[in-house]
Amino acid sequence: MNPASPLDNVRIVLSHTSHPGNIGATARAMKTMGLSRLYLVNPKSFPDSEADARASNARDILESACVCTSLEEAMGDTFLAAALTARSRDLSHPTRNARQAAGELIRYAHHHPVALLFGRESAGLTSAEISHCQLTVQIPANSAYSSLNLAAAVQIMAYELRMVLEEGVVADEPDPQLPEPASxxxxxxxxxxxxxxxxxxxxxxxxxxxxxxxxxxxxxxxxxxxxxxxxxxxxxxxxxxxxxxx
Amino acid sequence: MNPASPLDNVRIVLSHTSHPGNIGATARAMKTMGLSRLYLVNPKSFPDSEADARASNARDILESACVCTSLEEAMGDTFLAAALTARSRDLSHPTRNARQAAGELIRYAHHHPVALLFGRESAGLTSAEISHCQLTVQIPANSAYSSLNLAAAVQIMAYELRMVLEEGVVADEPDPQLPEPASxxxxxxxxxxxxxxxxxxxxxxxxxxxxxxxxxxxxxxxxxxxxxxxxxxxxxxxxxxxxxxx
The missing domain is CATH 1.10.8.590 (Helicase, Ruva Protein; domain 3)
Known part of the structure; x- marks a missing residue:
């Protein structure tokens, strides 16, 4: 990817992560796919040696991570935010699968910062957290056991984002008629x-x-x-x- | 997936895995996507409490895993085997990306057992190991850092296999004219x-x-x-x- 890759406009936001190992594994998952912007909202322990160990050669992602105290701080200036959820909810937002969401995020990311929000390992995102996003994303999974590890979910989303660019489905040129979205x-x-x-x-x-x-x-x-x-x-x-x- | 899902015909074969935690994380990655057949060729340590811990609620996959002493034992009766590699090699096999390989494996898996082979954490597969497979698979990645964690690579492949079925691109009906492949x-x-x-x-x-x-x-x-x-x-x-x- 060149320096002006849309991937540079994609943030991975982890909310209230309990296990520092998952933060490290997330950094590695991101870097393998060319993502670099990691935001941590109230992580339980960071920095942490376990995160460093699991990051392997992606420690630079950890070193440049932004630690925030609120979702607003992490995502306020983004123009599209998508919340990862394992199941549909009451009053749910429009839902996309991982592939559809990646396409939509990259389309915005050509011009604006966008965010992918991941919740706690145990319980996922709260409804209040989801309500800050414009869409929810579900990774297709075994209905009998859909509990992906946090970093594994990040890996799939990062992979799908990269695939959008590899497959060149989305035009690199913006639609000049597109009105400017609100942040x-x-x-x-x-x-x-x-x-x-x-x-x-x-x-x-x-x-x-x-x-x-x-x-x-x-x-x-x-x-x-x-x-x-x-x-x-x-x-x-x-x-x-x-x-x-x- | 119903009991006769092609996913039941897909084996994940891990050769000479060093870290038992990766075996556990692989089991979890498999189960979330509906895969269940795990083969371990000369794992360094198995069973292992670290594998159990990382498997979370996918310990049943570990309990039913086949521990083998050779690739022939693990894959001899399969009809299509694909080797995961991070880079192209001399005298290389035909190479597919993850998505293409998943489509090809599922096409066979409607009727025959197939295998996806993953090598050591440190050095990947040997040329001798790859030579037992009919194709190599590359997961598109950042050329500056393509070192996916073993279980993360399994997660992406398992996800792509599931997506083939979710998207219904491949017909469920076999081609009746298709000659029987050799094992x-x-x-x-x-x-x-x-x-x-x-x-x-x-x-x-x-x-x-x-x-x-x-x-x-x-x-x-x-x-x-x-x-x-x-x-x-x-x-x-x-x-x-x-x-x-x-």
Missing amino acids: LQEIEGLHHHLEQVMVQSGFLDPTQPKRLMRRMRRLFARTRLEKEEVNILRGLLTAVNPHKPT | LQEIEGLHHHLEQVMVQSGFLDPTQPKRLMRRMRRLFARTRLEKEEVNILRGLLTAVNPHKPT
Whole structure:
């Protein structure tokens, strides 16, 4: 891959990883496929000698890893985030398999940073974590035993991302008509604004906000908001806010 | 997958594995994708508590693993064997990428046992080991660092095998016209017979047999011999043998 490879725009984000060995094995899995941007959200132990050992000759990935305290910090400036899940959920996001998701991520990664989010070894991602992403990804697996090791799941996704480029299915040229997508940070700003207006208008009970806000997140995740649309919606929210300064 | 899945006909053969943890991780990688037949050729340590730990809930795969002392024992009765290699070699076999190889293996696996052969963690497969296979497989990787962990390589191949079935690209119905392929055992028998006749006829120096026999193996690997063809060739060898009983 040349220095301007879309793979340089793909982040692997590991949330609350328990076993440092899995962080090291993830670094190795990434480097073998040409990925390099590792983000660790509240890892249990890092740096750690076990991570170094399992990374083998991919310690440079560990050394340049970003350790974060929140998903917003790790993914706020990305433009497409996909959450790995082992099973479908209530109120689920649009779901892709590993191959489809890789194609979609690379399409964005030609121009914008994107993220693949992996959860805890034991329990995966929380619904709150998933709600920060625009789509969920499932790796096809044996229904009787679908529990892939964390680094093994990273390996498959990294492989599929590389294969998109190897097979050259996705055009390297951007569609010049494509409107600029909103960043996750801009979308988060919209959600906060929306929640505020819903509460202030009496539409949303602030003691029971979760389900309704998750539905709204799901809706906007599906639409892939553009930057301009976020601006329009926020303008509307400002206009309709009953507490607006007159 | 139903009980008659082609995945039941696919063997994962690990040759001379050094780290028992990799055997356990391989078992887990296999089971998540619906594979179950594990063959271990001279593993350094097996059974081993480290293998059990890394297998997680795939210990049943370890318990039913076949421990062998030779490749012939592990693969002799298979009909297509593919060797995983990180790089091309001199006198190389036909090479497929992971996806292509998976398609080819599944096509055979609808009716016959097939094998995927993985070498030592440190040095991969020897040329002698590769010469028992009909094709080599490369997993597309970063040319600057292509050293996948053993179990990670198994995970990708197992995933691609499953994906062939998930995507339904390969017809489940056999081609009724397809002639019956020769088993590796039958092909080995041919090679031994051929070498014997070459030596007895003075064509081959028995103190320097390696390169010539490897060329012959490569040739026949490419052709995918049928059962009937092996019989014809062996009949010919018997007929031309200068030492034949008169």
